[in-house]
Amino acid sequence: MTFFCRMMRGLTIAAFLIATLHGATLIAAELPSDIDWLTNDTDPVYASPEAVKGGTFRDAILSFPATFRMVGPDSNNSFAGVLRSNQLGLIGIHPNTENIIPELATHWAFGQDRKTMYFKLNPAARWSDGQPVTARDFAYTIEFMRSEHIVAPFYNDYYTREIDQVIVYDDHTLAVVATKAKPDLHLTLAIGPTPRHFYGELDEDFVRKFNWKIEPNTGPYQITEFAKGKSIKLKRKRDWWAADLRYFKNRFNINTVIYTVVRDFNLQWEYFKKARIDTFPITFPDFWHVKTDIPIFQNGYVNKIWFFNDTQQSAMGLWLNQDREIFKDPNVRYAFAHAMSVEKVIEKVLRNDYFRLEHHYVGYGKYSNNAIKARRFDLQKVDEYMKKAGWIRGADGIWIKDGRRFSVEVTYGFEGHTPRLVVLKEEAKKAGIELRLQKLDSAASFKKFLEKKHDVAWMGWSTGLRPSFWQHYHSINAHKPQTNNITNTDDPELDKMIDAYRNSLDENERIQLSLKIQEKLQEIGSFVPTFMVPYIRQAFWRWWRLPHIPGTKTTENLFDPFGSSSGGLFWYDKDLHEETKKAMKNKVKFPAVTLIEETYKMKFLENTKFSDIL
């Protein structure tokens, strides 16, 4: 055993020597002289100066992570978000202005070739084990992510296909080079460091060896204790190197964060009611309206907040397969859209809590064409379009043409959506369209969509920072399985615009194209947008305090203790905690509190009255 260890150490030293020599050749590279260094110390800060440090925050997780690795098998579990939030990147994005802000780098610059970015590291940056963060740690990221030993084909591919190389100039200066010139370069090149001193030379044992090792990180918290299957404890770093940076100041206030495994959502709710966890998501209408109508809320011990954010909205709706004979006629597609009584579903089933999604790309800032409005339920228009397309009403009231009825299958994958669909179905019947509902297992339904075997797909797509038209609407992805163009949209004019959008490096041009493409998509009409939920709703015990504006445009969880962009804004108020404990003991009541925060509410939603709902 001793011999083995010694041998291992020998190998590590050898590897280190090779690495140093390898690095030395890179250091020889010359930094271009015409670099225009940029930084950002002028954007508004969004943390509260009132915030104080302290307290223990408890939250629940549904299952214990299968590993603490951030790459490799089982690493993409729900806890990975916590780990990733505590690993900073070179630069961040300001959540409200979308400008670049410093993280590990203090300065950055764009190369003339439009595929290189230069960075100056913050010399104070430290790993959680005290080692300084150097440019070599970024070079190591490339080596690490491309290694076959990490068993992560996605990262292997991404770091090969997207990123060409990292050039180290000195300890604190580096360049990251993309494989090709592209717009929004900073979104691709803001990679994170990987601690070379921790991993050393990788071997095929990596997956097993590092399964439960805690990787040194650069963010505000680090795991200090864990009991497998039960709980994980993270502690705030007392002398965190970035604590006083402009955009991190007054944030990350909680001393200790404890995640307990509670394997059932409803049980977590019971934990919350007993104050054994501190916050609970109550976005679902039944939670917000019914289940929170209990004494701890009525007596003001627990507060509710309804927070509107302004982020990219998932494109949820009905996707018409244009390879089906019936949907080849645009008039029929328009008629179908006008036959969907989405407003009625929102009003009668969803308690007016959801909003009508107007088009595929809502919430993309300047890239969204908000002049576009979804086609509303309108029997008159259905009539017009169907007659124009040469259909007549059959004896059972359903449109008919050449002996075929307007009867289409709507495939979906979530039992919980059945109530919405049965209402749509009944209303569509009035418009002379028969919907046949087909509920599949969610994986099976998605498979069916990707194989383009559906008539109408009921689903939502996840979002990115910028609209991505190519995957959903370019003809190159139409008429073949396993692509995201599930409407089989195939339009030469649209293709041209999408290609131009993809190839353009000019932001203004891209925005103009984006708006035009969305107009064209509306004209094609292969997607019927349904709902969006441009807000979050949470319940929290009253001793947790939030800033005056409690979150940012992109906040997904007001009580996220870590996230480098919007996390860690809340803090613990010891006096309020004592007061509340005493009040609960003596049965003293406080006024019930329901906060509605509309600072970031999307402009076009403003006509909706909320007093009616509450």
Add this chain to the structure above:
Amino acid sequence: MKINPLTIKKIQRFKSIKRGYYSFIIFGLMICVSLFAELLVNNRALIVHYGDRYFFPTYGDMIPGRTFGLDYDYETNYRELAKHFAQDGSGNWVLMPPVPYNAYENDLREDQFPPFPPSGQDRHYLGTDAVGRDVVARLVYGFRIAIFFSLGLLLVNYTIGVSIGSAMGYFGGRFDLFFQRIIEIWSNVPFLYVIIIISSIMVPNFFMLILIMAFFGWIGITWTMRTITYKERAREYVLAAKGLGASNIRIIFKHIIPNTIAIIVTFAPFAVSGGIVALTSLDYLGFGLPPPTPSWGELLQQGWTNLDAWWISGSVIAAMIITLVTVTFIGEAVREAFDPKLHTVYE
């Protein structure tokens, strides 16, 4: 038609078992009523008197609202029409069924959210489910589907199971051995999981679901049939038939099966209740017939998620108890009536 005196005796015996006999009458009535459910539980009117014409919309094509002077082309809302006629005093009238809702329509209201509790005034006698559909309507149409599903399943199961079981008993030997092993292997397949897997990748319709369930359901009766046939084939009438040169198929279907009918009949009611339970549990899990088919299992699921809406789970549980109890009583009575100890004379 001449009825076998033995059969008459059995029927009389069955009638004399009051509990079973009344259950049989109730059950028969339930089926008959469900066959004509459109006349009792429906959103289409029974009779509309408009102008000097009478309309009977129940079984015909859709009648658009414009026919009755309303301003829309989709199907007439007869409940609204009734109110409308009552107000305008034109002498027109509408006769609605006792429960004026069908199993699919959502009765949604302003500023109120379903499920709505039972109300005689709205004629939602058992309230509505979580999307505003009438519970009575869902129960009645759900019953019709469940009972015919169950009978269909019974027919398919028994046709396969009885044939194979008798063949095993009749031929014996290697044929019997071979099928015994097949059945042993087959019965070890976890059938619920297989059904769940199948119905999560394709949504089965009524007949497909019967076929899928029969795929595993035929096994039960084979063992019994096999044993009985072993006994029967050694008896004189079989030997006589053989002596007269009857074919194997003729002997099995014309001689042996009619003589074992008592056994088959006694098992049948229990198979029916089994079928109802199977369909209900599959629907409950969301793997049965596709929504929005009215179904007890789906109602039960809704009742579970909306526990405070007691009328949903209460109605469906009561309906299930009534149905299963009557079927079980019938089964017990049939078994008693067909009990061979009363009728067979041993030599």
